[in-house]
Amino acid sequence: MPSNLSVCFRPAGAVAYLTPFTDRYRRQLLRRWVSALPGAAVPHNPGRGPVDTLGDPVLIRLWQVDGLPRDALSTESAVLMAHSRRWPLFIDPQGQANRWIRNTYKNADLTVLKLSDGHLMRSLETAIRYGFPTLLEHVGEELDPALDPVLTRATIPAPGQAPGSGAQLVLKLGDTLVPYNANFKLFITTKLGNPHYLPEVAIKVLLVNFALVSSGLTEQLLALVVTEERPDLEEARAAIVTSTARMKHELKEIEDRTLDLLSASEGSPVDDIDLILSLEASKVKSEEISSRVEASEETQREIDRTRAGYIPVANRAQILYFCLDDLSRLDPMYQYSLEWFTAIFVASVRGSARPEDLAQRIRAVNEAFTFSL
Secondary structure (H helix, E strand, C coil): CHHHHHHHHHHHHHHHHCCCCCHHHHHHHHHHHHHHCHHHCCCCCCCCCHHHHHCCHHHHHHHHHCCCCCCHHHHHHHHHHHCCCCCEEEECCCCHHHHHHHHHCCCCCCEEEECCCCCHHHHHHHHHHHCCEEEEECCCCCCCHHHHHHHCCCEEECCCCCCCCCCCEEEEECCEEEECCCCCEEEEEECCCCCCCCHHHHCCCEEEECCCCHHHHHHHHHHHHHHHHCHHHHHHHHHHHHHHHHHHHHHHHHHHHHHHHHHHCCCCHHHCHHHHHHHHHHHHHHHHHHHHHHHHHHHHHHHHHHHHHHHHHHHHHHHHHHHHHHHHHCCCCCCCCHHHHHHHHHHHHHHCCCCCCHHHHHHHHHHHHHHHC
């Protein structure tokens, strides 16, 4: 039990409390938790963050292919959201979460709704009945009280059925009892940058802060510029992430299989020839995979060092973006989307001069992009 607690304590706290906050405040909270746990005699693993414990690198890679931003904050938000029992409400002024959800479920009969739709409840009823993923977009600071049964998953056994694991669940939506399909998913997004939700709303949903921050935008722009400049690096990086995840999964399977063999063994393990041969084979395979994992991680570090050379481009671009974004405070007329900004950024990278020297190349990209804006 202590080992399980040490693994799960911080990730559970992260799922419950971290998602509404910015990256800096999340890190502060995690540090405070880590410093407080020893005094409370709570076992924990200080070296593993929520994504290390809960995240599946292969699944994260698929999310990124579907449009999940590649920065650490967005990845952490997505992982924590996936492990929560509450439906997520994304604070999404740049529309990144909206695009990601649309791409992820575009082949799964995604239902896209707005609170202003006249057919909202009827469409929601259909989605619940047939298990369609649903995106409720552009909400404000108040949600329709009629949605409360959906937000709280207030399901009950169907009339005439006894409570139990095999009972058909229904959800009362208005005056209608709707059969509840376990495949139903609900995602909510708002374009408000700093909404103030009342406690009675906040406890029904999982508030997830997807607002863009400088560190996140820097990482996204870095991935874009490296993809244009060194596509081989980005492809190799993606392949390494996926292969490393698979190898670590294989290691876990070997460990589990070894434990199963030992627990199923009767009598002395020393006398069980089949067990000894299986353990030897598992040991050889485990050592081989561990060696490959170490080699992959070293390659990953080399790639990261090469990518770091382009950080000045990404850093300058993110500064310019937030300068443009602040113009809306002077006059609402100045509204610039992230898609528009990144399109100009990529065009500048492609169209600028290409000297051999990296420093000169960075200067050329920065100048071209600045004048393009």
